[in-house]
Amino acid sequence: MKKLIVLNFLLVLVAACGPQKGKDGKRGYDGYSILKQETYGGRETEGYETITSLSGLETLYKExxxxxxxxxxxxxxxxxxxFMG
Structure with missing residues (x-):
């Protein structure tokens, strides 16, 4: 019974944490928006990159x-x- 209660709590927690539509109608939260999301593609290795300029964004999109x-x-x-790799 205790395991069932914990499982239900975890399911509610996971469902509450899912992405919702922000003020602009896009997926994500009001603090961020998802620009592009793909199942395949990107880089071969996992990692991340912070982009702070238009030229950096253009370089990434070109890559x-x-x-x-x-x-x-x-x-x-x-x-x-x-990038998930």
Missing amino acids: LGIENVPAIDFTKNNIVAI
Whole structure:
């Protein structure tokens, strides 16, 4: 019985932590938005990269073979690219 209670608690916790639509209607939370998410692609090794300029974002998109670079206001935002490898 105790295991069932703990399992139910964990299921509720996981469901509550899922991504929701932010104010802009995109997936994510109000503090961040997901620009691009793919199952396959990216880099061969896991890691992350912090991007603080448009030129850095353009370089990353070119490396990944993505053509449409989004317009980001880097005076208010940064980008963190996460690669699972």
